[in-house]
Amino acid sequence: QVQLQESGPGLVKPSETLSLTCTVSGGSISSSYWSWIRQPPGKGPEWIGYIYNSGSTNYKPSLKSRVTISVDTSKNQFSLKLSSVTAADTAVYYCARLLRYFDWSPGGAFDIWGQGTMVTVSS
């Protein structure tokens, strides 16, 4: 079955760029939409954005100016870059697969999640 694993630094300095990678195992990255979701300590999840195999993306508007999600099909990985981070970006970051309801729409549910990785923004 498909499994996801996040990797990347657990500590990032303010104003720097947070970079995380999600490795997909047990299935091809080419056949689905993939997403990043974060959850600040003690708060609910926040959707960051998604990417499709073709490279098409969509991001949460409040983060759009700082976020880039990309995919590397040769490595079966997709990545998140979040620039100019502040303490407000401290959170557990999850990668997730999107189970689409219809082939013609990105609407669906996130059915498979990684275990999450804690990223702290601090000097």
Add this chain to the structure above:
Amino acid sequence: SFELTQPPSVSVSPGQTASITCSGDKLGNKYACWYQQKPGQSPMLVIYQDYKRPSGIPERFSGSNSGNTATLTISGTQALDEADYYCLAWDSSTALYVFGTGTKVTVL
């Protein structure tokens, strides 16, 4: 912007029924799904496309969605159902995903 509101907490006695609501403008015109999250764990999908259960999710979890409110119902609630629950919907007008504010379910 599209928002989803849930009650902060719901308490239920073992064996009884817990109902968790998720409210948003014309939510019934969109598909809703629900996640269960226990401390230190990733969210787990328990209901998708309003009422469908993923493989392995007990039948005591059910969902509905109409008007401005989606509802997750847990029948015959067990102690292991104690967790945080979040709704999620996709806003087709903006192609954005929105999570609900979350509900802590306590089994007393």
